[in-house]
Amino acid sequence: MTSDEFALRPDSGGAPAGPIETTTAKFRADVLEPSLRQTVLVDFWAPWCGPCRQLAPALERVVAAARGKVRLVKMNIDQDPEIAAQLGVKSIPAVIAFQRGRPTDGFVGALPEREIKGFLERLVGPIEADAKAIEAAEELIAAGEFEEAEALLLELASLEPPQAKPLALLLRLYVESGRLEEAQGLFNEAPEALRRDPAVAAAAAALENARAASTLDEISDLRQRSLERPDDLQARFDLALALNAKGRREDAAAELLDIIRRDRSWNDDGARKQLVQFFEAWGPADKATTAARRKLSSLLFS
Secondary structure: OOOHHHOOOOOOOOOOOOOEEOOOOOHHHHHHOHHHOOEEEEEEEOOOOHHHHHHHHHHHHHHHHOOOOEEEEEEEOOOOOHHHHHOOOOOOOEEEEEEOOEEEEEEEOOOOHHHHHHHHHHHHOOOOOOHHHHHHHHHHHHOOOHHHHHHHHHHHHOOOOOOHHHHHHHHHHHHHOOOHHHHHHHHHHOOHHHHOOHHHHHHHHHHHHHHHHOOOOOHHHHHHHHHHOOOOHHHHHHHHHHHHHOOOHHHHHHHHHHHHHHOOOHHHHHHHHHHHHHHHHHOOOOHHHHHHHHHHHHHHHO
């Protein structure tokens, strides 16, 4: 079938928005008629196709990020091969865009998310990184699937214009996995405007804390040193950094608060400044932040 044979007159009919499965019988209603009003992508796939499964999540995220500019329709070529054959589809996954009732553009293969985004932006204009993609990366991190999360975040961080949330998550992923030099390089290369974003600044604070803690002794050694020399406030300070690096936030805050209680002016107000940096890295809603902030206020204003 040629592109002219797909042409339709404008029609007021419609079909449900969002990714749906179509068939040969429903193709006009699901694809051609809606394409008179918005760009429709048809994803030709099959259950046995591994690259199809790889492409689908990225394609759905980018379409969702287009916020109604694009509709996604899927077509199983095993069940309905006629349309794919008429369009000359010889390899899958294959994605074809329909506009004004005709096929206008397309691609073959499981493209990276940034390339899918570029393809769609040529058709419908700028697309911002989708919140669902960020949520997917956070879920991967929570599930311990760090390689998959990193790959997705790298894709999101490379999109134009640059956005803060993917960068902040990627920085924290590197920090928590001990890849401090990579985190520092990523931060150094970020545009100045992104570095000032609160989420990125918080991740940078976590990076600075981790770098400071990376040169310290083990917690047990630092604890012993502070017990043997109670007036050695540097030992308490180092212990706080080491505890924070191990995720023991309440204990880390307690060490710094004790330094402030003993000598507020120690090391040019260093304990309070470090505690504030912890707050920035932990986030204002963290329970360790709220508890330690109350105690700090009580010390400073008592």
